[in-house]
Amino acid sequence: MYRYDEFDAQIVRDRVEQFRGQVARRLSGELKEDEFKPLRLQNGVYLQLHAYMLRIAIPYGQLNPTQMRKLARIARVYDRGYGHFTTRQNVQFNWVALKDIPDVLAELAEVEMHAIQTSGNCIRNTTSDHFAGAAKDEIMDPRPWCEIIRQWSTFHPEFAFLPRKFKIAVTAAEHDRAAIRVHDIGLHMRERGGEVGFEVHVGGGQGRTPHVAAKIADFVPEAQLLDYLEAIMRVYNRFGRRDNKYKARIKILVSETGEEEFTRLVEAEFAAQRDAEKIALPQAEIDRIHAYFAPPELPERPEAAQKLHDAMAQDDTGLARWVRVNTHPHKVNGYTSITISLKPNGVATGDATDAQMMVVAHLAETYGHDDVRVTHTQNLILPHVALDDLPAIYAELKAAGLATPNEGLISDMIVCPGLDYCNLANARSIPVGMAIQDAFTDPDDQEDIGKFHINISGCINACGHHHVGHVGILGVDRKGEEYYQITLGGRADEKARIGDIAGPGLKADEVPDALKRIVNRYRELRTSKDEPFIETFEREGMEPFKEAIYAAH
Amino acid sequence: MPLIKDGREIDDVWAFLPDDAPLSPGGCITVSLGRFRSETELLLARNTDVGVRLEPADDPHELEEFLDRLALIEVSFPKYTDGRGYSQAQLLRRRLGYQGELRAVGHVLRDQILYMNRSGFDAFETERADLPSVVEALNEYSAFYQPGADGSVSVFARRHQKD
Numbered sequence: 001m002y003r004y005d006e007f008d009a010q011i012v013r014d015r016v017e018q019f020r021g022q023v024a025r026r027l028s029g030e031l032k033e034d035e036f037k038p039l040r041l042q043n044g045v046y047l048q049l050h051a052y053m054l055r056i057a058i059p060y061g062q063l064n065p066t067q068m069r070k071l072a073r074i075a076r077v078y079d080r081g082y083g084h085f086t087t088r089q090n091v092q093f094n095w096v097a098l099k100d101i102p103d104v105l106a107e108l109a110e111v112e113m114h115a116i117q118t119s120g121n122c123i124r125n126t127t128s129d130h131f132a133g134a135a136k137d138e139i140m141d142p143r144p145w146c147e148i149i150r151q152w153s154t155f156h157p158e159f160a161f162l163p164r165k166f167k168i169a170v171t172a173a174e175h176d177r178a179a180i181r182v183h184d185i186g187l188h189m190r191e192r193g194g195e196v197g198f199e200v201h202v203g204g205g206q207g208r209t210p211h212v213a214a215k216i217a218d219f220v221p222e223a224q225l226l227d228y229l230e231a232i233m234r235v236y237n238r239f240g241r242r243d244n245k246y247k248a249r250i251k252i253l254v255s256e257t258g259e260e261e262f263t264r265l266v267e268a269e270f271a272a273q274r275d276a277e278k279i280a281l282p283q284a285e286i287d288r289i290h291a292y293f294a295p296p297e298l299p300e301r302p303e304a305a306q307k308l309h310d311a312m313a314q315d316d317t318g319l320a321r322w323v324r325v326n327t328h329p330h331k332v333n334g335y336t337s338i339t340i341s342l343k344p345n346g347v348a349t350g351d352a353t354d355a356q357m358m359v360v361a362h363l364a365e366t367y368g369h370d371d372v373r374v375t376h377t378q379n380l381i382l383p384h385v386a387l388d389d390l391p392a393i394y395a396e397l398k399a400a401g402l403a404t405p406n407e408g409l410i411s412d413m414i415v416c417p418g419l420d421y422c423n424l425a426n427a428r429s430i431p432v433g434m435a436i437q438d439a440f441t442d443p444d445d446q447e448d449i450g451k452f453h454i455n456i457s458g459c460i461n462a463c464g465h466h467h468v469g470h471v472g473i474l475g476v477d478r479k480g481e482e483y484y485q486i487t488l489g490g491r492a493d494e495k496a497r498i499g500d501i502a503g504p505g506l507k508a509d510e511v512p513d514a515l516k517r518i519v520n521r522y523r524e525l526r527t528s529k530d531e532p533f534i535e536t537f538e539r540e541g542m543e544p545f546k547e548a549i550y551a552a553h
Numbered sequence: 554m555p556l557i558k559d560g561r562e563i564d565d566v567w568a569f570l571p572d573d574a575p576l577s578p579g580g581c582i583t584v585s586l587g588r589f590r591s592e593t594e595l596l597l598a599r600n601t602d603v604g605v606r607l608e609p610a611d612d613p614h615e616l617e618e619f620l621d622r623l624a625l626i627e628v629s630f631p632k633y634t635d636g637r638g639y640s641q642a643q644l645l646r647r648r649l650g651y652q653g654e655l656r657a658v659g660h661v662l663r664d665q666i667l668y669m670n671r672s673g674f675d676a677f678e679t680e681r682a683d684l685p686s687v688v689e690a691l692n693e694y695s696a697f698y699q700p701g702a703d704g705s706v707s708v709f710a711r712r713h714q715k716d
């Protein structure tokens with residue numbers, strides 16, 4: 001993974017001191033709250049319902065064990081013993097005191113971490129495929145370019161006060177696990193005649209007006225990527241709407257301007273760049289950054305699969321199911337990537353305790369080549385482990401409550417904090433998620449249902465990505481009562497689609513049964529167990545499912 | 554309101570002339586882009602300096618052919634959260650090659666001044682920040698990932714410079 005050099009380290013240290021000064025000026029009253037707000041936001045500090053919340057960047061979701069242990073320490077010392085991994089592959093702490101935040105940031109800087117631009121109207125943490133560098137189906141590793149984008153976007157002088165927040169995602173696999181089509185900019189790496197380049201999608205997003213991004217370029221050669229991004233950003237900064245917060249995202253600019261005209265504006269801006277304006281990334285620099293992402297040394301282990309097979313045959317603790325559900329094909333024979341589920345029954349939100357973080361750090365160090373990833377579905381991953389180490393890993397995870405075999409299944413939901421934590425919420429989300437988990441506790445049943453993504457948001461801001469859940473659940477407030485609107489058919493992958501609203505909202509206690517009826521209807525309609533819910537829905541359409549949802553009415 | 558340029562507090566000899574105020578002889582004035590457009594000849598014919606004040610939606614390209622005759626361009630920040638002025642500054646300095654004074658006016662606060670400076674501003678009419686705090690703000694960082702309109706070299710390039 002990337003390691004800071006003297007420049008990176010100095011910039012992060014300078015940031016800690018700068019923010020320390022800003023906090024001091026705020027506490028002394030020299031800075032007014034409305035002046036402090038954008039400053040603290042650009043450093044990940046939110047004012048939540050109960051306290052300040054600190055969001056820490058995990059660039060493209062990658063951590064090493066030392067960093068994970070630092071997060072555990074922060075959870076223990078400055079918070080109430082847990083952290084919350086987010087859909088942006090970041091981590092949040094909900095109970096940190098403002099006066100402690102500079103010290104937390106100083107501790108983070110020691111392990112090459114920061115909270116820079118994790119919120120505010122600026123370019124946020126760049127996200128990527130959580131299996132990057134390990135997945136069998138990727139054409140190359142997208143992380144070096146994520147790192148280059150991270151550096152380029154850090155304290156960019158022109159783009160610190162954009163109309164609204166701005167999110168970039170990168171993938172290099174045909175199957176898009178980074179949801180690039182629902183990002184402000186989505187980059188899909190391509191290879192053309194030996195040259196590397198980027199397919200560019202712009203204007204995807206969720207919130208109250210969800211959009212799937214428009215493709216504005218088929219192939220931007222890698223050497224020109226940053227200049228092309230500058231052109232997009234400048235068009236957005238100059239022409240994006242600033243009169244209405246809800247129309248300020250780039251998706252609105254793209255849709256109001258029209259895809260063609262927007263593309264023309266970007267191309268014109270790009271073409272007008274003079275040589276002196278270009279970022280001029282030296283090839284030596286591109287190479288330097290790539291070198292940090294060299295794959296770990298993984299000698300092929302031809303007997304590993306057999307050893308695992310034998311271990312599973314003798315096991316009665318659920319190893320086989322966990323291996324079946326929570327592993328992902330690896331590039332190298334004898335290895336796999338495992339998902340550590342943060343969604344056991346009763347925890348729907350990507351929370352991990354300090355003790356659990358310590359376990360993950362230990363496993364990554366012992367078996368996982370010092371590599372941990374955070375997924376946008378709020379789980380953790382060890383991307384490089386040998387198949388014959390799985391029994392030992394499983395045992396340790398299980399003891400820590402981290403071995404739930406539900407990756408991608410119905411109980412592996414994305415759930416926003418909702419009314420329990422968030423001051424923008426209309427309704428609770430966490431209890432609804434837990435009630436659904438309670439309705440589908442049988443692991444055989446879950447496996448039989450197969451891939452099934454439920455996403456829950458407590459308000460129209462859609463932090464729980466309800467628009468792109470196979471089943472989306474949106475909390476709304478109707479005359480002081482919580483209702484839940486169901487959408488069906490959303491997906492965030494390469495076939496990204498915004499879900500359709502099924503009909504009138506349901507009361508909280510009606511939601512789990514409605515889900516059961518949706519699942520039963522799916523079982524009746526699917527051509528075989530290999531047809532996942534989303535494909536059955538795409539084939540059959542809304543009607544049969546709508547009927548199922550409202551059958552009880 | 555202090556006016557700070559090149560690390561010093563300077564006297565402001567300029568005045569902004571509202572669109573409905575009559576043009577009087579003498580004195581250094583800035584006018585809106587609209588007024589500059591409609592009275593270009595009159596303004597340039599005066600024997601004192603003239604400048605233009607850009608509002609956030611104004612297109613700096615409209616000044617392209619007059620840049621060497623303008624002694625001052627003010628970029629207005631009605632709200633400091635409106636970042637269009639940064640792009641205007643970058644365009645003026647790096648694309649159009651404007652060499653004269655580029656002044657940030659309006660809601661100009663201490664913690665935005667470094668970004669402004671790196672985008673090409675060399676003068677700041679601040680709301681409250683005094684000289685020491687502006688100087689401090691300008692020195693909070695010693696390295697930047699992006700090349701700056703102030704001529705600073707990017708970290709990407711510095712890493713490979715032989716010194």
Ligand code: SF4
Binds near residue numbers: 423464
């Ligand atoms: S979706 Fe709404 S309720 Fe949920 S976290 Fe976002 S703003 Fe809060």
